[in-house]
Amino acid sequence: MPVREFQTLAELGRCVGTEVAVSDWETVTQERIDLFAQATGDHQWIHVDPARAATGPFGGTIAHGFLTLSLLPMFMGRTIAVRDAQMSVNYGLNRVRFTAPVPVGSEVRVRLTLLGCDAMPDGGTQVTWQATFERKGSDRPVCVAEQISRRYPQRKPA
Secondary structure, three states: OOOEEEOOHHHHHOOOOOEEEEOOOEEOOHHHHHHHHHHHOOOOHHHHOHHHHHOOOOOOOEOOHHHHHHOHHHHHHHHEEEOOEEEEEEEEEEEEEOOOOOEOOOEEEEEEEEEEEEEOOOOOEEEEEEEEEEEOOOOOOOEEEEEEEEEEEOOOOO
16 A cells, blocks of 8 residues: 655644544564564563464464564554654554454454544644554454654754
């Protein structure tokens, strides 16, 4: 999918209540799962031991829920650009649910719906997204999260 470009934060704000973007599919590999386990110290066998996981409840390894969620910045960067924003910082999450497993080899994507775009006193804008992660071939989402970021406009030279 091409990047959806907005010239200003105000232009983005006019999309509140709508689905703004859908990412391309991304394959969740065992290598990615193993690297995530190494980075976080979460070596639960259901994620990193294919032989043992083959006899487990999902018939193989599955991605960590937090790995799925951690794909959000990548997906956002590939789908949305605000030209007058010099940076965006994570502010938090209001709600996250891991609603279905992501078996190794699955393809996932995210649908982004803009829930809020509110001016802040320091000149930034607080942006709230509904991120719905989908797995190709599944009717139900694998993760649903309400994510909050703060975007700051380009500073004009004095």
